[in-house]
Amino acid sequence: MTDAPVHPPIIVGAGPAGVRAAETLVAAGLRPLVIDEAARWGGQIYRQPPEGFQRPKRALYGFEAGKADALHRAMADILPAVDYRPRSLVWNVENSALDVARDGRSETVPFSHLILAPGATDRVLPFPGWTTPGVFTLGGSQVALKFQGCAVGSRVLFLGTGPLLYLVAYQYAKAGATVAGVLDTSGFADQARAVPGMLRDPATFAKGVYYVGWLRAHGVPVHSGVRPVRIEGADRVEALVWRRNGREQRTACDAVAFGLGLRPETQLADLAGCRFRFDAMDRAWVPERSAAGRTSVAGVYVAGDSAGIAGADAAEMAGERAALALLEDLGRPVDSTRAALLEQNLAASARFRRALTDAFPFPTDWAAAVPDDTPVCRCEEVSAGTLRKAARDGEAAEINRLKALTRVGMGRCQGRMCGAAAAEILSQALGTGPDAVGRLRGQPPVKPLPFSAGILDKEAAP
Amino acid sequence: MTERLETDVAIVGGGIVGGSAALFLTRMGFKVALLERDWCGAKASGVNYGGVRRQGRPPEQLPLSQRSHAIWGRLPELVGIDGEYVRSGHLKLARSEADLASLVAYNKKVEPFGLGLEIIAGEAFRARYPALGDRAVGGSLCPEDGHANPRLVSPAFARAAAKAGAVVREQTPVDHVERTGTGFLLRSGDSLEIRARILLNCSGAWSGRLAESFGEPVPLSSAHPCMAVTEPLPRFLDVNIGVEGGGVYGRQVERGNVVVGGGRGFALDADRARPARNAVLTLMGEAVDLFPQLRHAHVIRTWTGVEGYTPDRNPIIGASATTPGLFHAFGFSGAGFQIGPAVGEALAELVRDGHSSAPLDAFSITRFAKADPALSVAAPAGH
Numbered sequence: 001m002t003d004a005p006v007h008p009p010i011i012v013g014a015g016p017a018g019v020r021a022a023e024t025l026v027a028a029g030l031r032p033l034v035i036d037e038a039a040r041w042g043g044q045i046y047r048q049p050p051e052g053f054q055r056p057k058r059a060l061y062g063f064e065a066g067k068a069d070a071l072h073r074a075m076a077d078i079l080p081a082v083d084y085r086p087r088s089l090v091w092n093v094e095n096s097a098l099d100v101a102r103d104g105r106s107e108t109v110p111f112s113h114l115i116l117a118p119g120a121t122d123r124v125l126p127f128p129g130w131t132t133p134g135v136f137t138l139g140g141s142q143v144a145l146k147f148q149g150c151a152v153g154s155r156v157l158f159l160g161t162g163p164l165l166y167l168v169a170y171q172y173a174k175a176g177a178t179v180a181g182v183l184d185t186s187g188f189a190d191q192a193r194a195v196p197g198m199l200r201d202p203a204t205f206a207k208g209v210y211y212v213g214w215l216r217a218h219g220v221p222v223h224s225g226v227r228p229v230r231i232e233g234a235d236r237v238e239a240l241v242w243r244r245n246g247r248e249q250r251t252a253c254d255a256v257a258f259g260l261g262l263r264p265e266t267q268l269a270d271l272a273g274c275r276f277r278f279d280a281m282d283r284a285w286v287p288e289r290s291a292a293g294r295t296s297v298a299g300v301y302v303a304g305d306s307a308g309i310a311g312a313d314a315a316e317m318a319g320e321r322a323a324l325a326l327l328e329d330l331g332r333p334v335d336s337t338r339a340a341l342l343e344q345n346l347a348a349s350a351r352f353r354r355a356l357t358d359a360f361p362f363p364t365d366w367a368a369a370v371p372d373d374t375p376v377c378r379c380e381e382v383s384a385g386t387l388r389k390a391a392r393d394g395e396a397a398e399i400n401r402l403k404a405l406t407r408v409g410m411g412r413c414q415g416r417m418c419g420a421a422a423a424e425i426l427s428q429a430l431g432t433g434p435d436a437v438g439r440l441r442g443q444p445p446v447k448p449l450p451f452s453a454g455i456l457d458k459e460a461a462p
Numbered sequence: 463m464t465e466r467l468e469t470d471v472a473i474v475g476g477g478i479v480g481g482s483a484a485l486f487l488t489r490m491g492f493k494v495a496l497l498e499r500d501w502c503g504a505k506a507s508g509v510n511y512g513g514v515r516r517q518g519r520p521p522e523q524l525p526l527s528q529r530s531h532a533i534w535g536r537l538p539e540l541v542g543i544d545g546e547y548v549r550s551g552h553l554k555l556a557r558s559e560a561d562l563a564s565l566v567a568y569n570k571k572v573e574p575f576g577l578g579l580e581i582i583a584g585e586a587f588r589a590r591y592p593a594l595g596d597r598a599v600g601g602s603l604c605p606e607d608g609h610a611n612p613r614l615v616s617p618a619f620a621r622a623a624a625k626a627g628a629v630v631r632e633q634t635p636v637d638h639v640e641r642t643g644t645g646f647l648l649r650s651g652d653s654l655e656i657r658a659r660i661l662l663n664c665s666g667a668w669s670g671r672l673a674e675s676f677g678e679p680v681p682l683s684s685a686h687p688c689m690a691v692t693e694p695l696p697r698f699l700d701v702n703i704g705v706e707g708g709g710v711y712g713r714q715v716e717r718g719n720v721v722v723g724g725g726r727g728f729a730l731d732a733d734r735a736r737p738a739r740n741a742v743l744t745l746m747g748e749a750v751d752l753f754p755q756l757r758h759a760h761v762i763r764t765w766t767g768v769e770g771y772t773p774d775r776n777p778i779i780g781a782s783a784t785t786p787g788l789f790h791a792f793g794f795s796g797a798g799f800q801i802g803p804a805v806g807e808a809l810a811e812l813v814r815d816g817h818s819s820a821p822l823d824a825f826s827i828t829r830f831a832k833a834d835p836a837l838s839v840a841a842p843a844g845h
Contacts, residue, residue: 094738099739106743395617398501404508411693444736444742445762448762449761450760450761451757451760451761452758454742454744454750455757
């Protein structure tokens, strides 16, 4: 026999992990608070268009339409049993309470149990011209299509690596955009080597093969082992010049969709006081967690890509598993067979993830090749050369020190966009690995906070 | 022991005080070793608001503050960078007639020091500062005060000292200090042992431990001034603003970001602090009251630091009362950035001459002798 918790459990994020976590808690008779930045649930991968948009799910999500539909329905079914807060930004974690901004107003919400599932963002590295209008992140390009039904250009070139590269190119082509090409930074040999590992998940592997085959069959040039040289065009992208096997080529386009995999969103776990470790596969610092999703802080759990990139299917399982862990910690009975099965499947998914990383390796030679005059931090206009000089002069051997001296990561994005690139360039300049330069300390607000939060807070006070 | 060093002066703490002491001593020809457990200028010296302000200081600080003003004037020559230092003026606002009277009284009191203060009120005030509208009845302007970027300026002193020949060791916590027959013995783990004739205690909020180990405990407390910065905005503020009686303060930097401060953060542990939510929200509300231009802006970052405060808000500067060869300089109570370089210079004079050309009597460590060191000190207000 246990008492109901004083505060409802809180889930941050309503993507695959957050929705499955909420569903699991509701099934156990709890009424979780679900806080999400988007207007509607689904996360980035299953992002829903604004109400009233009529594109069918099959067109929006392709092969994943069934999963998207299932997740959307799961949340719709539990809505009456959930305290759902869309369009809400958690901007701070302090002393077992969250600060949540919505409609320009801030509210402090205490918690005893918190599941963090804020997902991931695109990982980008700079190259000459990457800040030219018309260069989008891969994920951003996909969101434009899924959410608004817009393409980022009429002739779009896809650049980067990872499964998302081919998927988004395919989705653009299906939606009627001209795909000027798919330029993969990983090599064909990488992919060939990774085939045995990827066959652990034959369905996903088959989809990847299908996308590539479909694109080729529709006359889309697909190249591997590519490095970007520069964007051409002043006010708008006109072409990408790229290099392969020592030969430069030029592809005309009016937009570039660019991404090198994903990076976990970890600031909330950081503010919550979770211990971090460097993950070699993600080349990023992630919160330490058990197989069940428990962090080093009692009552704080992580699930989904924010805890380490593993994809949507794994996120659904991790969300459910973290919710079961939360229930266990509340002393509630849980189905231990189910929990064990989830952990087993998550482990299998992690093995597949390793194979994917082998197939689409991070281009470790990139940082050295970025010219000195290329901006790394576009908020604060800090160039690669400025970072290298600070490293060379022995002034910055650590990423927070680099930030203090050069302003990299001090702008609107707080390093969410440029932090990975800065760490790569710093560690390259120092001749160490990215793990050796530390991680940017989290500081509230996690994202820009309007001054109205302070005004309204005061006016609302008695 | 991996490394042994002999030096004239060992300095514990690489903030703006320790860094400038190292620079001036090295220039005088002393062998100096500066030891910093973090990075030089990374603590309170490097994360403060960045006000370079004489106005508002108690008269006993003004001789040092004036000397520092001269040092700031030749910053590029001294440390090789301009540190975004601008003599924008510091305008202290009076939001009531009583506050204005208090500014006038301060103006009279500090007249002999030659700060060049100017009281501006009524129509003249509104005409001169239209951006401040009707939110103040007047103010006191110190035209040659200003602001700078502490993240750049404070590390630059230690860097300049190193360039001049000082041994500067970062990531080097001093975990053992003892008085020997001829001076001091310091150790950092098993990696470094230093013998020095003179020891300077410039370790900011962490200085109390070293003082106490030499039998002179000080009622030093830590507090965490809260700061926030906006995204770049169109220029509307060309003067560093404070408010009589405390509360919010603000400045706009060259690239347009507005830095505001006020309220307190909280300690995460002995070394780290974070702005408190209520302080951030209150600061944002008060900042908009003062600068309506911020109404539709965003705060992109907040921060704080760990600063040592004394009960009377004056620093401790000068010779130890118990230990020959030991000098202290800490407890600047949230106002050490402007005065820091002159304190470094005064320390160098103390080492060289046995006395400083600036009066330091008010800052003697002995003034707390009767105070109970166990007494906890309330976190101060103002800046």
